[in-house]
Amino acid sequence: MKDAAGRPVIAVTGAGIVTSLGEGKQDNWSGLTAGRSGIHAITRFPTEGLRTTIGGTIDFVDVEPFCCASFTTEIASRAATEAVGQSAIRPVGDFPGPLFVAMPPIEIEWPLRERLLAMAGKDDEADYSDLLEVASKAQSIDYENSLYGSVAERLASTFGTKGSPISLTTACASGATAIQLGVEAIRRGETDAALAVAADGSMYPETMIRFSLLSALSTQNDEPEKAARPFSKNRDGFVMAEGAAALVLESYEHAKARGADILGVIRGCGEKADSFHRTRSNPDGKAIIGALQAALDDAGCAPDEIDYINAHGTGTPENDKMENFALGEVLGERARTVPISSNKSMIGHTLTAAGAIEAVASLLTLEHQRIPPTINYDVPDPAIELDVVPFTARDAEVSTVLSNSFGFGGQNACLVFSGEPA
Amino acid sequence: MTNDVWITGIGLTSSLGEGRDAHWQALNAGTGPVLDRQCISPYAFHPMAELDLSLQIPKRGDQRQMEPWQRYGVYTAGLALDDANVKDDPDLLSRMDMIVAAGGGERDIAVDNQIMSELLKSNDRAKLLIERLSNELRPTLFLAQLPNLVAGNISIVHGVTGSSRTFMGEEAAGHDAVRTAHARVAAGQSRICLVGGAFNAAREDMLLLFEMVSGNWLGEADSVWARDTGNGGVRLGSMGAFLVLEAADHARARGARPVARLEAVVADRGPREAGSVGRSLSALWSRIGGGIEADTLGVVSGATGIAGQTAEELGFLETLSGAPIRAAGTHLGHGLEAQFPASLAIAALCISHGKVFPAADASVETNERVDVERALVTSVGHWRGEGLALVARAET
Structure with missing residues (x-):
């Protein structure tokens, strides 16, 4: 099956997720739809003296000695095991395609x-x-553990992916970019399947200090579960979190030929870089608008086909304002009525993993026809005229989902998902 | 759809100077590598030539937001855009794609040293570390350490905004950045793409990484082929290398001339064991080398100088029917993510001049073939990853 542009349709046949809400789609979906927060006081390391002492650490996973590379590998591996297992494309260890891994910077810690x-x-x-x-x-x-390449190398060995694995970053858009790279490889006809993984295990004191020095983190330490407040008037920054997600991408034809269950299709991907500032978007919103428009164009999707938006919604004053503005520019009046919610209100900002985690949440929204809420929306920002699905999940007919990811450094990527074609 | 992929712009900076001509002259002068043996003695490294940063990064404010590796990257990307004659075309730049191969940025060594000394005297190290880092780290240092901020700064300074992706993973990041850019342009997913990387060798933290596997070369030999005591090893080299890859029809339509054609790029990985590097290179070559006439082939190797893998690579190269072999690392040093793009840039220079530059190590680099129509670029990651590329004369 080809899309309107004559390219192979891309199916998702497996998905895996690990966040502070739990391991696996079931735990995460029940947490996300119950409006449960995974944010808590950090106990893995002493936090005395940190401006922010809360986060979405995944405390049920441990590695010894703890470091970013080994923890990132571990949670990535768990998410990929779930995804590859669900796809049943081959036994785990013999994945028939390339690996794309979105991951945080690695350094000597x-x-x-x-x-x-x-x-x-x-x-x-x-x-x-x-x-x-x-x-x-x-x-x-x-x-x-001090090499950037170690995470992807280990995952490639564990899952038996083919060829040179790609480790990538586009900052907070990385998870979406990993999926986009997989989509492109299948569209080029290089492979029938690709494994897109995104994981972030970079929470340790120095990284938290770095974000604090940029005034990016919420400092609502007293009520951790209420600290992430996307689209609220009293939002004061994002909450750092750990997380991983994985998607098995496959040409629709290949998936159908082997009788695979199809979780959804990736209709399109769009990206656009900003040239304004290292941490802020250009007030004209051109790059975010460009990424949104490019995703809709690539998907061959009209704005009013979008039934739900999985927001980037970090809860920083800047991001939510710009996301609201850009959606208004691209979707017009529809931006005020289409439901939008931020998973980050519950699981925090998983940085390089966020785009893939939110892709899995988007696919689960399509599967269950239920929209997870934005929690902590006690004080709405009057300047934001979006239907943010406050507090409780909402049942809705959802055929097409737009998922947004915007990064520091001006890298923006958006994805469009739909259910299995009739 | 398969488009011919042309290299229409090259930016290259290193200890040998900046730009295509300076490098070609230096490689032909046979004067030997430029080394700094004092700064981080006993380690020798190839320092970046003096650059007038304001030529490519006019705003002082932009320069201040970057650490040296990012400045090298942004500066060199600017050279590539100039060379491709696209610098003054904001509309084209806004459509141009970009893939940067990057590691992490410099640490503030003075701050690290100070904190290490204080930690030794502390009885609450965790608390002290948080306190000192909170007080001593410059807020902007974080942005200068992030891999994706080379690309971010290229967008800001030069206006390349079609797309922006950063690949990581040491040498393999370079293989995959070029491989992906080539594949996208060949398939019509991209019309024009800036690809490359940058590395600053004057870094004790990078020396520390290689020292953990005794991988720094402390011997006398400059040639990567002659580092045969102990493990051999790398001499790190500061460098920036960017290429503008462009669909041939796109280049023709705007009147751009090719430096060379990027014919093929392949890469693979796998656990290392005796013989695995040689086998991997041979397998990659079998995918791209079919039908290539060996008597017009030259080789630009990115060999690290680490003994075992370099010997295996040489074993593979010696099966190529006497093609002349040259090693980029002997002249430029080793630049991790930037090594493959830099070797490619040098190979493209060889093609545009129709010959390889003079041998630097008579025991290996013997053959002075004059008419080189095609160059094979090799790269073997110091830990993982093997890559090959073929650069050929472009038919205009």
């Missing part, structure tokens, strides 16, 4: 620096030359 310091045996002054002197005694796992 303080615990490793401290282990090297201990090896150096210094007791008062130390600098990098001391670390360099003992570094060759480090364990190979410490070295691998």
Whole structure:
């Protein structure tokens, strides 16, 4: 089956998700539709002195020693296991296509620096030359965990994906970009299937401090579950969170030929970069508008076909204002009536994973014909004229979903999902 | 649909200078690598040539928002856009796609050193770390560390906004960035795409990474083929390398001339064991090398100088019927994500001049073939990932 542009239709035949609400689609969907928050006081590491001490850490997963690469790999692997298992495309370990992994930056972290310091045996002054002197005694796992390529390499080995795995970032749009890359590879005819994974396990003190220094994080530490307040007048920043999601993408023909269950189709993907500022959108909204329009164009979808919008909705003053504005520009009057909600009100902002997590939520919305709410909408922002589905889930006929992702650094990506074609 | 993919612009910066001509002259002068042996002794690295940043990044405010690796990237991307003659076409730039291969940015070494000393004396390290990082980190340093902010700054400074993607994963990021850009242009998913990367070698934290596997070369040999004591190793090199890839019909329509044609890009990965690098390169070559006349082929290798893998690569290259072999790393050093784009840029220079540059290591780089019509670019990641590309003369 081809789309209107003569390209293969892209089906999703497997989906997996891990967030602070739980592991798997079932737990996450029941949490999301119950309006349950996964945000809580952080206990994994001491937080004394941090401006923000809450987040959506996934406390039921542990890795030892904890570091971004190994935790990201672990949650990514769990999400991908669910997705590949559901698709039943092949036994886990022999995935018949390439891997695209959205992931956070990897670096040498303080615990490793401290282990090297201990090896150096210094007791008062130390600098990098001391670390360099003992570094060759480090364990190979410490070295691998300091490489960007280690996450995708391990996932490629575990799932038996084919070819060179791609590790990518477009900041907070990364999850959507991973899906887009998979869609493009299938459309080029390079493969019948692709595994798109997005995971973010980058919550540790230094990363939280970095976001705090940019004044991006909510500081509502006293009531963690109420801190993420997308579209509210008293929103004060996003809440950092861990999460992972995975999607098995497949040409519709390939999926049908093997009798696979189809969770939905990806009708289109659009992107557009901003050239205005490193952390802020151009007030003219041109790049966000461009990404929205490009996704609709790529999907061959009229604005009034959109039945539900899964918002980027971070809860920062800037994002929600711009998302509201751009939707008005692209959807016109319909922007005021089409339901929109932000999963981030419950699971926080999973950064590089968000686009894929919200893609899974979008597919679940299509499956269950039920829209998860935006919680914490106690004080609506009068400047935002959107139907944000406050507090409680809403049953609705949903055939087509628009999912938005906008990133620091001006990278924006939007996806359009529909149910299985009749 | 399969479009011919032309390289219509090259930006290259390194210890050898900036731009196509400066690099071609330096490679032909045979004067040996430019090394800094003092700054982070005993480690030698290839320092970036002095750049007048204001030529490509006119606003001081923009320069201040970046750390050196980002400045190298944005500067070099500007050179590529100039070379492709698109710099003054905002409409084209707003449609241009972009894929950047990037690692992470510099740390503030002075802050790290200060905190390390204080940690040694502290009895509540977790608390101290939070306190010191909160007070000492510059807010903008984060943005200078984010991989996607090379692309973000290219959008801001040069106006490339059609799309913006950043690939990570050390050398493999370079393979996949070029491979994906090529595939998209060939398939008509993109008409014109800026692709490349940048690396700053003057970084103790990067030396630390390689030191964890004893991967820094401390010996005398410049040639990557001659680092045969211990594990061999890399000499890191500061570099920026960007290519403008363009569908041939798109280039013709705007009167642009090709430097060369990017014929094929392939990459793979897998666990490393004895013989695996050689097998992987041979398998990749079998996918793109069919029907290629060996007597007009040259090789630009991105070999790291790490002993085992470099020997295996050489073993593969020696099956190519005497094609002349040259190593980019001997001259530029090793630049991780930027290595493959830089090697490709050098290969394109060879094609545009119809020959390879003089040998730097007579034991391996012997053959002085004059008429080179096609260049094979190799890259073997220091940990994982193998990539090959073929650059050929463009038929205009």
